[in-house]
Amino acid sequence: xxxxxxxxxxxxxxxxxxxxxxxxxxxxxxxxxxxxxxxxxxxxxxxxxxxxxxxxxxxxxxxxxxxxxxxxxxxxxxxxxxxxxxxxxxxxxxxxxxxxxxxxxxxxxxxxxxxxxxxxxxxxxxxxxxxxx
Amino acid sequence: xxxxxxxxxxxxxxxxxxxxxxxxxxxxxxxxxxxxxxxxxxxxxxxxxxxxxxxxxxxxxxxxxxxxxxxxxxxxxxxxxxxxxxxxxxxxxxxxxxxxxxxxxxxxxxxxxxxxxxxxxxxxxxxxxxxxxxxxxxxxxxxxxxxxxxxxxxxxxxxxx
Numbered sequence: 001x002x003x004x005x006x007x008x009x010x011x012x013x014x015x016x017x018x019x020x021x022x023x024x025x026x027x028x029x030x031x032x033x034x035x036x037x038x039x040x041x042x043x044x045x046x047x048x049x050x051x052x053x054x055x056x057x058x059x060x061x062x063x064x065x066x067x068x069x070x071x072x073x074x075x076x077x078x079x080x081x082x083x084x085x086x087x088x089x090x091x092x093x094x095x096x097x098x099x100x101x102x103x104x105x106x107x108x109x110x111x112x113x114x115x116x117x118x119x120x121x122x123x124x125x126x127x128x129x130x131x132x133x
Numbered sequence: 134x135x136x137x138x139x140x141x142x143x144x145x146x147x148x149x150x151x152x153x154x155x156x157x158x159x160x161x162x163x164x165x166x167x168x169x170x171x172x173x174x175x176x177x178x179x180x181x182x183x184x185x186x187x188x189x190x191x192x193x194x195x196x197x198x199x200x201x202x203x204x205x206x207x208x209x210x211x212x213x214x215x216x217x218x219x220x221x222x223x224x225x226x227x228x229x230x231x232x233x234x235x236x237x238x239x240x241x242x243x244x245x246x247x248x249x250x251x252x253x254x255x256x257x258x259x260x261x262x263x264x265x266x267x268x269x270x271x272x273x274x275x276x277x278x279x280x281x282x283x284x285x286x287x288x289x290x291x292x293x294x
Contacts, residue, residue, distance in 0.1 A: 027152055031159055038163045051173050051293060058180045062212065092217050106293035109181060109223060111214040131212065 042076055046104035049073055050096040053087060053125070054108040057094070062112060062131035071123035073098060087125055089114050174262035174289040181225060182266045182287035185211060189227075189283060195272045199229060199281075204244055224249035224261070224288035232269065232280030249288035261290035 049070065056066055073086050073096070080099040088095040088103075092111075097103030113133075117126040188211035189196055197206060207227075208215045218225060228241040246261075253263035266285045271278045 023152075027156065031156060034160060035163050038167045041167060044167050047171055047293065051171055055173060055176055055180065058177065058184070092214050104293065107217055107222065107291055109177075109214055109217045110184075111208070111212050 042080070042098040043104065045073060045076060046096040046098055047106075049087070050094045050104045050106040053089075053096070053127075054094040054106040057089075057108045057112065057114065057127070057129065058110050060110075060112075060129045062129060064127075064129045066125075066127040066129070068125045068127070069123065070118070070125045074120065074123050085118060087116065087118060089116050089127075170258075170292055172258065172262075174291060175264065177289035177291055178262050178264040178287045181213075181223065181289065182264045182285045184213070185225060185227065185285050185287065186266055186268050186283070188212075189285075190268055190270045193271055195270045195281070195283075199239065199272055199274070202227070202242055204242060207242065207244065218244050221246045222289065222291045224263070224286070226250070226284075226286040228284040228286075230282040230284065232282055235282070238281060245288075246290075249290070250286070252290075253288050259290075261288045263288035 053068065056068070060066065070086065076098045077083075077086050082097070082099050084097070086097060088097070092109070093105045093107055095103050095105040111132045113130045115128045115130070118124075119126060185207070188207070197210070207213060207225075208218070213225075217223065222245075224243075224245040224247065226241055226243045226247075229238040230236060231238055249261045249263060252260050264287050266287075268283045268285070270281060270283060272281050
């Protein structure tokens with residue numbers, strides 16, 4: 001019978017290398033997870049869409065019809081189990097909420113009348129901008 | 134051949150210290166980047182200046198009587214909200230010059246926060262961002278057409294929240 005003898009030094013080298021590689025992998029996986037979590041944060045999306053919508057309103061002329069894809073916002077609101085309106089427009093402010101709380105608000109300076117509809121099926125925000133008479 | 138002592142050093146306290154420092158700095162960088170406000174002050178100022186320019190000039194002619202232009206007329210005709218623009222967050226200044234003489238034809242109209250004229254020249258995220266647009270137009274006065282230059286300065290310091 002042939003007995004296989006392990007070289008203790010060799011085993012040590014392999015083990016320490018494996019541990020080293022594993023620790024590196026754990027570190028990079030943790031960093032990747034942290035960065036991806038931070039970049040997809042709710043507050044970042046609330047701010048981004050509040051500003052986007054307010055700027056669209058400011059730039060639009062009266063009698064403009066806007067359809068904006070808000071599927072990403074709806075996805076996040078669903079994850080947070082938030083069933084109320086995601087986008088609220090009142091007192092010249094656009095407020096975006098992805099969970100219960102004050103959300104993020106941004107002022108627009110145009111004096112216009114806005115009718116808003118959030119279509120849950122098409123995942124679109126529909127804005128009709130009319131002259132304020 | 135690997136030096137065993139060297140191998141051990143890989144997993145020593147120093148290695149963990151280095152990797153922790155790198156991790157901490159990456160985390161700080163990411164937190165600072167994603168928690169900072171998206172700066173749209175320049176875009177807002179540009180939209181405000183363009184909107185005012187579109188309101189003042191149609192088909193190359195001045196829309197209003199030069200001497201009757203005032204704040205209330207601008208709010209009424211240009212679809213701009215008085216309460217918002219009169220707050221500290223915005224500035225709109227409109228000056229009128231002769232095309233050839235480049236002399237002021239009348240007093241400028243100023244809306245909002247006039248300190249922006251000074252602060253716009255400073256750089257920093259807490260300072261407003263301003264945009265200046267010069268437009269050339271024809272003004273009809275007693276069936277005489279005169280060329281004039283309108284300088285529109287718009288500024289925003291709207292940070293949201």
